[in-house]
Amino acid sequence: MTDTVAHHETAHAAAQEAELPAAQPADVEAAVLAVGDRARAASRAVARANRAWKDRALLAIGAALKEHEARILAANEKDLESGRQNGTSKALLDRLALTPARIDGLVAALENLAGLPDPVGTVVRGQTLPNGLRMRQVNVPMGVVAAIYEARPNVTVDIAGLALKSGNAVILRGGSAAAHTNRELVAILRDTLVDVGLPADAVQTIDEYGRAGAEVLMKARGRVDVLIPRGGRELIQNVVLNSTVPVIETGEGNVHIFVDESADEDMAVEILLNAKTQRPSVCNTVETLLVHSKSTVLPAVARALAERGVRLHVDGRSMAALPEGVGGVAATDYDWATEYMDLDLAVATVDSLDEALEHIRRWSTGHTEAIITNDLRNAERFIAEIDSAAVIVNASTRFTDGGELGLGAEVGISTQKLHARGPMGLTELTTTKWIVQGEGQVRG
Amino acid sequence: MTDTVAHHETAHAAAQEAELPAAQPADVEAAVLAVGDRARAASRAVARANRAWKDRALLAIGAALKEHEARILAANEKDLESGRQNGTSKALLDRLALTPARIDGLVAALENLAGLPDPVGTVVRGQTLPNGLRMRQVNVPMGVVAAIYEARPNVTVDIAGLALKSGNAVILRGGSAAAHTNRELVAILRDTLVDVGLPADAVQTIDEYGRAGAEVLMKARGRVDVLIPRGGRELIQNVVLNSTVPVIETGEGNVHIFVDESADEDMAVEILLNAKTQRPSVCNTVETLLVHSKSTVLPAVARALAERGVRLHVDGRSMAALPEGVGGVAATDYDWATEYMDLDLAVATVDSLDEALEHIRRWSTGHTEAIITNDLRNAERFIAEIDSAAVIVNASTRFTDGGELGLGAEVGISTQKLHARGPMGLTELTTTKWIVQGEGQVRG
Incomplete structure (x- = not known):
């Protein structure tokens, strides 16, 4: 083990000198596993830190980010410059860019985290058993959380903060296009941890090991307790x-709204406008509108959306119902399947709730679906029969969000059914431990 | 889709005629995926069934098992006969064998299940948000549960009952050595479901597709919501x-008991005897005893265990502490790593709690560890620092059991941290759904 660590540190230093990924594939496995071992050791100290200590760390990290803002922005400028030279799209450059305002946003998020209750230590259930044993099931940190994400340096700070608050060590693998920024951020995070008496290895990056490193991370069973892709x-x-380590699948949202026959027109217009145009690039924005053939709201909805620049991809019957001056292009299966994340909306006309349910069953990613209706039986059936993380009646799909639903902070939105489904808060970065205390009880 | 199903049914009929696995690899994928599609469709009906209906189904299945006992035993005899001809070990034949008494046990377990509360519909949390939205997070069935297990036909009934009670459809893949018995059991289960108005496809087996079928099942993302190996x-x-479908890892228990310096001798003897000899073949039995070098209990513990036929595998210092007439063999790393599941116990002497924690950290499978102590600080440190599903103070490790801890029924004992950790009850076969109801709310 000592050899591996020493070897890793040499490779690390060399990589930093060259400012480029340097490790050879043969070294990568040992190096990334050694990162995992150090994360495990560090996780014990973070798990034992009480809330006051962890909150101090979060606030100190925020202060350090402001203090070293110039260093961070200079590193970010290197990444942006490489991006421009490589012809990176404007949208991706925007996600890669940090600004003083965005750093303020990160600091504010850390301050918010520090204000939230500690998810560790909550007693999930407990009782005294007939034989006198005192049993309780308690939230404890996962141990080592890993994240693989794209070239968005804000995720580096975001995930590290969430992991620390929930008592975990974290291993980060960001997109290589943000490598300079991430290296600077991780260095600041690690220095700050040491300043507050926590181990630097509670936050580590494996960016320098490239794709090969990510492959090792995905198979590091026993070292990584949960891996979150973003x-x-x-x-x-x-x-x-x-991955062979446990993964929480997040994010993809092919979100539907069904406008029932009994839907109120004004409500339908308001909700569709909000769900499609308030922030079209996020996962809880609506992507397909299903309208009951006996509803009369489509012309008003289509006009309102078109006025806000929404492009409509419509089936034949919906096309016929569009009002004068509002155009639509013919929809294909591509449209039913697509999460546009843009000012585009697929529109289909259906003859019944059953037909709407069938369409959703076929095309949904299980994120969020909503119904607009005044029919109690249809609302109840929609709630019962839709198999998605969130089911909404008479409100915007944009409410599938940890902040909006009162979770305080959001780790992501899970579209799987195991462990966490829908918006994940800090508690979803913990597991439980059964604690049983007796006075010599044995089993009969 | 229709073609695939028709094709599958032909293959199925042919396999039944030949009484042997018959499907060709090329057919297997389509056939197993079609099983998954039918399970998904059936799961909707089971999910909608209320508790009374599901309990009726469980009781009817119990009655049918008794009614068709002769048929089941005849099928089981075929499996046993094949096993004997293939030289199957006595222990495996015993696990394969059904008897009238064992069938009574299965019926009693189904009756117990019928008496338990329905895990579906529990409101995990709920509130009215500031904007008037009513939000609640509710337990709902997973959908399709799959199980891959060995030649123990009782697991077929056990898992099917647990899945149905929690509102799920189930896909079963048992060991081929139990194929005749499982086929009979599944046929009885399916007929009974139809009798009570539930779809037969809520219980399906893919035994006829052999290992290739199991491989397809493990990758059937979107069709299988959770896969449980037993x-x-x-x-x-x-x-x-x-597997690429979500898995819950269960079972392996390399369980430790640490006898601290302050441990009471009588308590240590009682707990060790119970933890090692009450049922040595199960996962919560102790496998390694760690004794503090200043404790004086080892001679009494060793003598009591040896009298009950326990073979001791001891390190040097423990060997020196064995009383006259009690033998031990020298332990190697093999012993620290091994889950004997038999009347064997590894014994090591340690100089401190820290050394015990270090040994456990290195060799534990994260199932259960116990401390016997009268030292409050050591008890608290053991509880805080052991990273296992169950941590026990002054009681037998045999209490890590769903029944003993009040879960009513046990699906298995998870040794992973995601979704479920330690004994899993019916609730762990459910997921949650967020339900949000409003009157037109949109996000600002």
Whole structure:
């Protein structure tokens, strides 16, 4: 083990000198596993830190980010410059960019985290058994949380903060396009941890080991307790299909709203406008509108959306119902399947709630679906029969959000059914431990 | 889709005629995926069934098992006869064998299940948000549960009952050595479901598709919501390493008891005897005893264990402390790593709680560890620093059991940290759904 660590540190120093990923594939496995071992050792200290200590760390990290803002922005400028030279799209450059205002946002999020209750130590259930044993099941930290994400340096601080608050060590693998920024951020985080008496290795990055390092991380059973991918469909699917460590699948939202026959027109217009245009690039934005053929709201909804620049992709019957001056393009299966994350909306007309349910069953990613209705039986059926993380009646799909639902902080939105489903808060970064105390009881 | 199903049914009929696995690899994928599609469709009906209906089904299944006892035993005899011809060990034949008494046991377990509360519909949390939205998070069935297990036909009934009570459809893959028995049991289960108005496809087996079928099941993302392996280490590791569907790892228990300096001798003797000899073949039996070098209990503990036939595998210092007439063999790393599941116990002497914690950290499978002590600080440190599903103070490790801890029924004992840790009850076969109801609220 000592050899491995020493070897790793040499490789690390060399990589820093060259400012480029340097490790050879043969070294990568040993190096990343050694990162895992150090994370495990560090996790014990973080798990034992009480809330006051962890909150001190979070606030100190925030202060350090402001103090070293110039250093961070200079590193970020290197990444942006490489991005521009490589022809990176404007949208990706925007996600890569840090600004003083964005750093203020990160600091504010850390302060918010520090204000939240500690998820560790909550007694989930407990009782005294007939034989006198006192039993309780208590939330405890997972241990080592890992994250694989794209070139968004804010995720580095975000995930590290969430992991620390919930008593975990974290291993980060960000997109290589943000490597300079992430290296600077992680260095600041690690220095600050040491300042407050916590181990630096509670936050580590494996960016320097490139894709090969990510592959090792995905198979590091026993070293990584949970792996969270954050990013687009391709990244998430790659992690889900190639990991042998437990993964929480997050994010993809092909979100539907069904406007029932009894829906109020004004309510339908307000909700559709909000769900499609308030922030079209996020996962809880609506992507497909299903309208009951006996509803008369489509013209008003379509006009309102078109006025806000929404492009409509419509089936034949919906096309016929569009009002004068509002155009639509013919929808194909591509549209029913697509999470546009843009000012686009697929629209289909259905003859019944059953037909709407069938469409959703076929195309939904299980994130969020909503119904707009005044029919109690249909509302109840929609709630019972939709198999998605969130089911909404007469409100915007944008409410599937940890902050909006009172979780305080959001780790991500899980679209799987194991462990966490829907918005995940700090508690979802903990597991439980059964604690049983007796005076010599044995089993009969 | 229709073609696939029709094709599958032909293959199925052919397999039944030949009474042997018959499907070709090329057919297997389509056939197993079709099983998954039928399970998904059936799961909707089971999810909607209320508790009274599900309990009726469980009781009817119990009655049908008794009614068709002769048929079941005849099928079981075929499996046993094949086993004897293939030279199957006595222990494995015993696990394969059904008897009238064992069938009575299965019926009693189903009756117990029918008496338990329904895990579906429990409101985990709920509140009215500042904007008037009513939010609640509710337990709902997973959907489709799958199980891969060894040649123990009782697991077929056990898992099917647990899945149905929690509102799920189930896909079963048992060991091929129990194929005749499982086929009969599944046929009885399916007929009974139809009798009570539930779909037969809520219980399906893929035994006829052999190992190739199990491989398809492990990758059937979207069709299988959770896969539970039940069996020995090799089976579980195979499932964990090869599945892309979410898995709950269960069972392996390299369980430790640390006898601290302050431990009471009588208590130590009682607990060790119970933890090692009451049922040595199960996962919560103790496998390694760690004794503080200043404790004087080892001679009494060793004598009591030896009198009950326990073979001691001891390190040097423990060997020196054995009383006259009690022998031990020298332990190696093999012993620290081994889950004997037999009347064997590894014994090591340590100089401190820290040394005990270090030994456990290195060798534990994270199932259960216990401390026997009268020192409050050491008890608290043991509880805080042991990273296992169950931590026990002054009681037998045999209490890590769903029944003993008040869960009513036990699905298995999870040794992973995601979703469920330690004994799993019916609730662990459910997930949650967020339900949000409003009157037109949109996000500001």
